[in-house]
Amino acid sequence: MIFGPGFPRSQDELRENLFRLFQRSFQSLAKSGHSLKVYRSSFELYGRLAAERWAQLTIWPEETALIERFAREAGLPGEPQAMVQKSLLLHAAAATWRRMLQGLGRDALLRLCVARGEEHLRAALDAKRGVLIAHCHTVFAPLFWSWLEHKGIAPGVTLGHWAWEQGRKAGDRTDPKRAVPEMARELFAASQTLRAGGLAHVFGDGVQGSRQTEIAFCNRRRGFRSTFAEMAVAADATTLSAAVSMGADGRMTMEIEPSFTDDASLPRAERVERLVREYAARLEKRWQRDAAQLPWGDMTTHLRFPAL
C-alpha cells in the first residue's frame, strides 16, 4: 500500500491505492456531514477512473469481465464499454454515498432527485383501492423509501424486508423453516394493508422461490416470481412499477410507471400471468435503456438462467 505496509509493485497498484485512498476519504466525509461539498466531484472522479482501461482491469477486473459478458449475452443495445464505465461508477458511488443519501434531510435529498410519474402514485393512492408497487433491483433502489418519506407518503409494507433486518443471519433467508412463516406473515400484513387502501412494495425481479413463470427475457429463459401479482389480484389492488436510476452526475430519478392493465373479469390465474408478463416486458425495456443500474449480483443471477 502506498500509505500502508509494503511498496506498490507497479504503476497500476499505485493508482489503485490512490483510488482506495480517495474512496476512503469520500467515505469519511460522508460520515462527517461535509459530504455534499465533494459529492459531485466524487462522481466525476469515479467516472473518469471507470473510463480508464487500466482501472477497469486493475481495480475492478472481475466486475469488468462480468459486465462485459452480461452486456454481450443479454443482447442489450449500446456499447458494452459504456455500460462497464457507468456500472463501475455507480457501484463505487453507491459504496461511498448510499447510506449518506438515505440519511439526508428533505430539502437536500429532493434537490438531488427528479421524480417522473409521481402523479400515477398519487392518483392510485387517492382511489383508496390499495397500491402495490412492483420494484426492480437497481444499485440505488433503497433511496425510493427515503424519497417517499420526504414526500410525506406513508411507505406501507415492504415484502422481504424481514430478511435484511439487523441481526439476521444470511442462512435465515434460505432456511425454509424460518423464511416461509416470516414471509407468509409479511404477505398477510401486506394483504391487510392493501385491503385497507394502503401501499405495499415487492421486488418483482427476485428469483428465490419455487413458483415461477418462465419468460423469454434478455436472451435467457428466466423465471419470474408471481408473488406481487398474486397479492395484487387477491386484494384487487392497483399495480404500478417503479425504479430508481442514478445519473453519472449524482442526480437520481424516481421513475413510477402507469398502472398495469388488469381485467377483474378474467380468471385469477390468467390475471396473475398477465401481470407477471407485463412486469417482465417493462423490466426488459428498462434494461435495454440502462442496464448499468443493475447490481452486479443481479447480472450474475441473470447469466445463470438457460440461454434461449
Add this chain to the structure above:
Amino acid sequence: MTDDQIARELADYIVREIAPTPPAAPPGPDVPIIEQGLVDSLGLFKLIAFVEERLGVKIAPEEIVLENFATIAAIVKLIQSRR
C-alpha cells in the same frame, strides 16, 4: 367436519393449488410440508386464506409460525383448537 376430512381437504388443496410440482400422492398428515418444499411463503399465505374461507377459522398473524403449519396434522390441531 372430522379431523380426517379437514386433513384430506388441506392435502387436496396443497396438491391442486400450492405445490410447485404436484406430488404423486397427497401429503400425509405428518409430512413436513414446508421443509419438503411443498408449501412456500406464498403457498402458506394461500393456505391460510383457504382455511379462513373454507373452514371459517380466523388465523391471527402471530399464529403464523412453523409449529402451527409444519404438517397437515399441526394445521388440523390449530383449526380444532379454534373451534
